[in-house]
Amino acid sequence: MHVGWFICFCRFNIVGQWAVTTSVDFSLAQLIKVIILLSTGGKNGGGYEASKYVVIAFHGVILFLHGIINNLPISLLSFLGRLAAIWNIVGVFVLMIGIPSVATERASAKFVFTNFNTENGDGISSKPYIFLLGLLMSQYTLTGYDASAYMTEETRQADINGPKGIISAVGISVIVGWGYILGITFAVTDIPYLLSEDNDAGGYAIAEVFYLVFKNRYGNGAGGIICLVIVAVAIFFCGMSSVTSNSRMVFAFSRDGALPFSSLWRKVNNQEVPIYAVWLSVSISFCMALTSLGSIVAFEAMVSIATIGLYIAYALPIFFRVTLAQKDFVPGPFNLGRYGVIVGWVAVLWVLIISILFSLPVSYPITMETLNYTPVAVGCLLILVVSFWLISARHWFKGPITTI
Numbered sequence: 001m002h003v004g005w006f007i008c009f010c011r012f013n014i015v016g017q018w019a020v021t022t023s024v025d026f027s028l029a030q031l032i033k034v035i036i037l038l039s040t041g042g043k044n045g046g047g048y049e050a051s052k053y054v055v056i057a058f059h060g061v062i063l064f065l066h067g068i069i070n071n072l073p074i075s076l077l078s079f080l081g082r083l084a085a086i087w088n089i090v091g092v093f094v095l096m097i098g099i100p101s102v103a104t105e106r107a108s109a110k111f112v113f114t115n116f117n118t119e120n121g122d123g124i125s126s127k128p129y130i131f132l133l134g135l136l137m138s139q140y141t142l143t144g145y146d147a148s149a150y151m152t153e154e155t156r157q158a159d160i161n162g163p164k165g166i167i168s169a170v171g172i173s174v175i176v177g178w179g180y181i182l183g184i185t186f187a188v189t190d191i192p193y194l195l196s197e198d199n200d201a202g203g204y205a206i207a208e209v210f211y212l213v214f215k216n217r218y219g220n221g222a223g224g225i226i227c228l229v230i231v232a233v234a235i236f237f238c239g240m241s242s243v244t245s246n247s248r249m250v251f252a253f254s255r256d257g258a259l260p261f262s263s264l265w266r267k268v269n270n271q272e273v274p275i276y277a278v279w280l281s282v283s284i285s286f287c288m289a290l291t292s293l294g295s296i297v298a299f300e301a302m303v304s305i306a307t308i309g310l311y312i313a314y315a316l317p318i319f320f321r322v323t324l325a326q327k328d329f330v331p332g333p334f335n336l337g338r339y340g341v342i343v344g345w346v347a348v349l350w351v352l353i354i355s356i357l358f359s360l361p362v363s364y365p366i367t368m369e370t371l372n373y374t375p376v377a378v379g380c381l382l383i384l385v386v387s388f389w390l391i392s393a394r395h396w397f398k399g400p401i402t403t404i
Helices: 002-039 052-069 074-102 109-114 127-141 158-185 191-195 205-218 222-255 275-289 296-322 339-357 374-391
Strands: none
Touching: 002 052, 002 205, 002 222, 002 275, 002 296, 052 222, 052 275, 074 158, 074 205, 074 222, 127 158, 127 296, 127 339, 191 205, 205 222, 222 275, 275 296, 296 339, 296 374
């Protein structure tokens, strides 16, 4: 039975990771669209607004570049990873200090810490409900830290540095991310205009905040566009790392024979890079984004797997660690001791809570366009995973392979 659950873990994790890459690179494609729009005069100044077909082309080019980069030797990829870390940290501090400093008008501390946007146009006025829905974006941000686990085979003292990487990623994201949000929020003064589809950024609120801050101070929004470029480069690095994580995960699962055509995906080149796994991840992420051409609702349902699918995958091994395997589990050199079980149960219960939150409606009244299709997308994935196990995998898959 545990082998079947391992298959479920593999499928939820890998599809969730592909969905993360899709959402990251598609977000970058949309940001490029906004940067071009603002650079050519903005929506109200006759600027060029790319169509959905141009955006999907941007998305394809970005994924292709990430595929090329991930074919480089591991030493070069490691250098780019360190460069990405420096860029993200420096960029965040530049934005969190620069934006409120340049702003000619600033929001009050009362507004920043106590205001709820009850007039949001989504038919939601309940403050507790708004608070719960607000958790979803932060939950999306805190995904992908398991990339440290997938890179352990290319890490020195992986049994210690791997867990440290996960913990430090969460800690840095929480502290620096909170500071960044605070800095930007103090520059927010006109919510209705920022959320309007008629603003210069075409409805992209954060981009409009950056643009207006510099436009109101200096008479043009060039500084805001530069800030958006800083964000764009950070997202590009994020997508690069996401493809790296995807490919290593595909390689690891294929080595265990847990994926169709595993013999192909586990092949590596002379630089020990799983190139077929890289291009598989790039291709599937591009196909996922194609749903945006038909319906943005379908695309959002697909991308919702990026969070809920990953967290289900995270929760499954933790659940079995604190239940069936509690007596037989052998801790590694880095562990939480007696607190491990307590933290494990908290994690499992939290994943259960956010899984419910992610399935709640985010707009009223509920129609075909506003319905939250997350449970539908995740349910379909679950049916596919279980069906694959019952029809095929249970006859040949024997479980993960132990290697030395």
